[in-house]
Amino acid sequence: MAQSFAHGNRSHVRGQAGNRGGRTARDRARRTLSQNFLIDPHAVRRVVEAAGPHELVLEPGAGEGVLTRALAGTCRKVIAYEIDPLLAERLSTRTRGGGGIEVVKGDFLGAGAPRERFAVVGNIPYSITSGIVGWCLGASWLTSATLVTQLEYARKRTGDFGRWSLLTVRTWPEHSWELLGRIGRESFRPVPGVDSAILGIVRRPVPLLPGERMARYREFVEYGFAGLGGSLRASLRMRYPARRVDAAFEAAWLRPGTVVGFVHPEQWLTLFERLHR
Template sequence: MAQFFAHGNYSHTQKRVGNGGGRGDRDRARRVFSQNFMIDPYVVSQVVEAAGPHELVLEPGGGEGVLTCALAETCKEVVTYEIDPLLAGRLASRTRGAGRITVVRGDFLRARVPVEPFAVVGNIPYAITSKIVSWCLRAPALTSATLVTQLEYARKRTGDFGRWSLLTVLTWPEYSWKLLERVDRRSFRPVPAVDSAILSIERRPAALLGVGSRAGYRAFVEYGFAGRGGSLHASLRRRYPVRGVDVAFEAAGVGSGTVVAFVHPEQWLILFDRLHSGEWSRR
């Protein structure tokens, strides 16, 4: 049967909504907790299909439980976190008797990280998107995260603007980032000001870099993004031999005047490999 936790091994922190004047308590709660509920069954089915079946799923922000219940049809166990105590109580009551669902009244960002493989799936609050993504990337047992985010965020992280963000490049050896579907803002209530998207972050079956190389790669990328030379080529020439940089850029297919954000993550890996393997010195 469904369980409702507010303490124990599950997070139990919660924000309080004031009782000041103005709109009603639920309107204030929606603003404080950044609540936009998914109401389109087709979009719900898209999220579930994109996530796929899993033994264990953690859901940030269960809300009214539309996605929670849909996930429970394909996943063995769904643990949903809801920081709004009223919604958490309603969802626990609604899912009582559903053996695959556990409702936790608490902050997902303070959730205990499972030691067994798990996935994260959710229509997440826009206001804490970056924090939830960071939580996912730090979890050693995470297999994938399927998140409904603002469209702009998903485009930024997946290179859909033609530019690549620092976070995506840094994590590329371990994770793939994909924008799966765009979601019209009218699929939510209240209707947000912008459209959304289904963002997939999936751990690669085998990392593209060994453990011993990851710290070096991170330092390499962070140096390149610091923009000390105007372009990536100019920046790297300040740290590496000119001939080595030229050879590496030729191998990666990157022009010498390319701005750092336009360098594809796969090209970053080639640059790192060439400049740290001594490949250039043998030509």
Template sequence: MARSFAHGNHSHTQNKIKNSGGRTGRDQARRTLSQNFMVDPDAVARVVEAAGPHDLVLEPGAGEGVLTRALAETCGRVVGYEVDPLLAGKLAARTRDDSRIRIVRGDFLAAHAPREPFAVVGNIPYSVTSKIVDWCLRAPTLTSATLTVQLEYARKRTGDFGRWSMLTVGTWPWYSWELLDRLDRAVFRPIPAVDSAILRIERRAQTPDLPGYRDFVDYGFTGLGGSLHATMRSRYPATRVDAAFTAAGVAPDTVVAYVHPDRWPILFEHLA
């Protein structure tokens, strides 16, 4: 995306940099939009392989189109969303003759989910990771989301720290969360301050009907009493709580974040 001024007269650019604290307008836009482009072909190939083939893919933050074009080689249709008008215009012009690719000049978060099954794949801006993940989880026809995110975010959501987040537990009956691969920061330009990871969220083949489950999880994470067992005893009879924890194989003194997501539906079944 950056122009080269290695040759010729570029004093006008130097003046812009001096007047903007050392950054050009494009540099400032990149920072505002959290633009870190994937430039390593091997990293791109790993993301495409992790995503797998799909009939329809939506790509948040298409950027310069490196991942967009790679996805088009394995997927039927790719709709790339790019909020930066300059980048969107350039990418639309470069791909106008490729019937597999459509570029939307706008914010992915404002898009409506397709009525047909689709996947989301993207090297997403770190600053809107949670918003994009929430969008994916609300989309009724989403089959999977394969996203490059901050390594810490991926580890937190997939239990890699040995602890589980409320979001993961609350969606576990319907979605699996998996950290598939780690990406060194050097595969991006500009180079970010942290390493990244490929996070895959996949809708389960069987999605149970559990009304009230997420409220149950939210209450469990309030931390009343220090342990999940103590929290539940503040709402349910002690004998029922004891029986539920025995059935789920969870020790009474287990801190809520250390209860595996597989155990929560069993607790819910016995208590709620």
């Protein structure tokens, strides 16, 4: 009888060890779970160095444990989550008695966040990148997240294309985003169709805005990105006096016709402060 293992909005069904269409059951599992294992020792070292040492680390998608064991060399405790039951059992056996590693067989997205300072480090499945990033942003005790993601995703979130995403701008007062390095597709097995990157998200020790103003800031950013007026300046002029909007744009060193995606998060903060004095 087949067993199903929940994986976000996908499922991993482990059936008999047949070979359909030239693929083994393990091949099908890797495809379903977006399993692309990081095998390059140099790339593993770069991820660990980018993450830095921590007392407690949670690792989503531990896989075969290459990164897990490397993290254990710099961090006091690593809790490795692996949804694939076969891989989880293998990793548990390999690390048993090693000290500092706890293997959890289950979905990281269903895990409760620790109520102590912790970091997240992982070579995460591409298919649930948004879910894992959202989990990290919502964890109040998280200090940082160092994630191997698709290169395009990391570039989009860190302004590397010269544009800034709504998610980055909304969260900027509480989190910084940084592209910490690129990893070629040849560093993985199976080899994915795209290159990857190391994305760093750091929770600011002191937010750039006090808590009572964060909700107003987020609403302000969402309104600006909606583009109701056809441009950011025109949209803001629909809500605020034109002279105040023009003065705010001047203070933020923004041209009147600047497209919303090209407004740096720090410029958004200037606009918000000037228009909400």
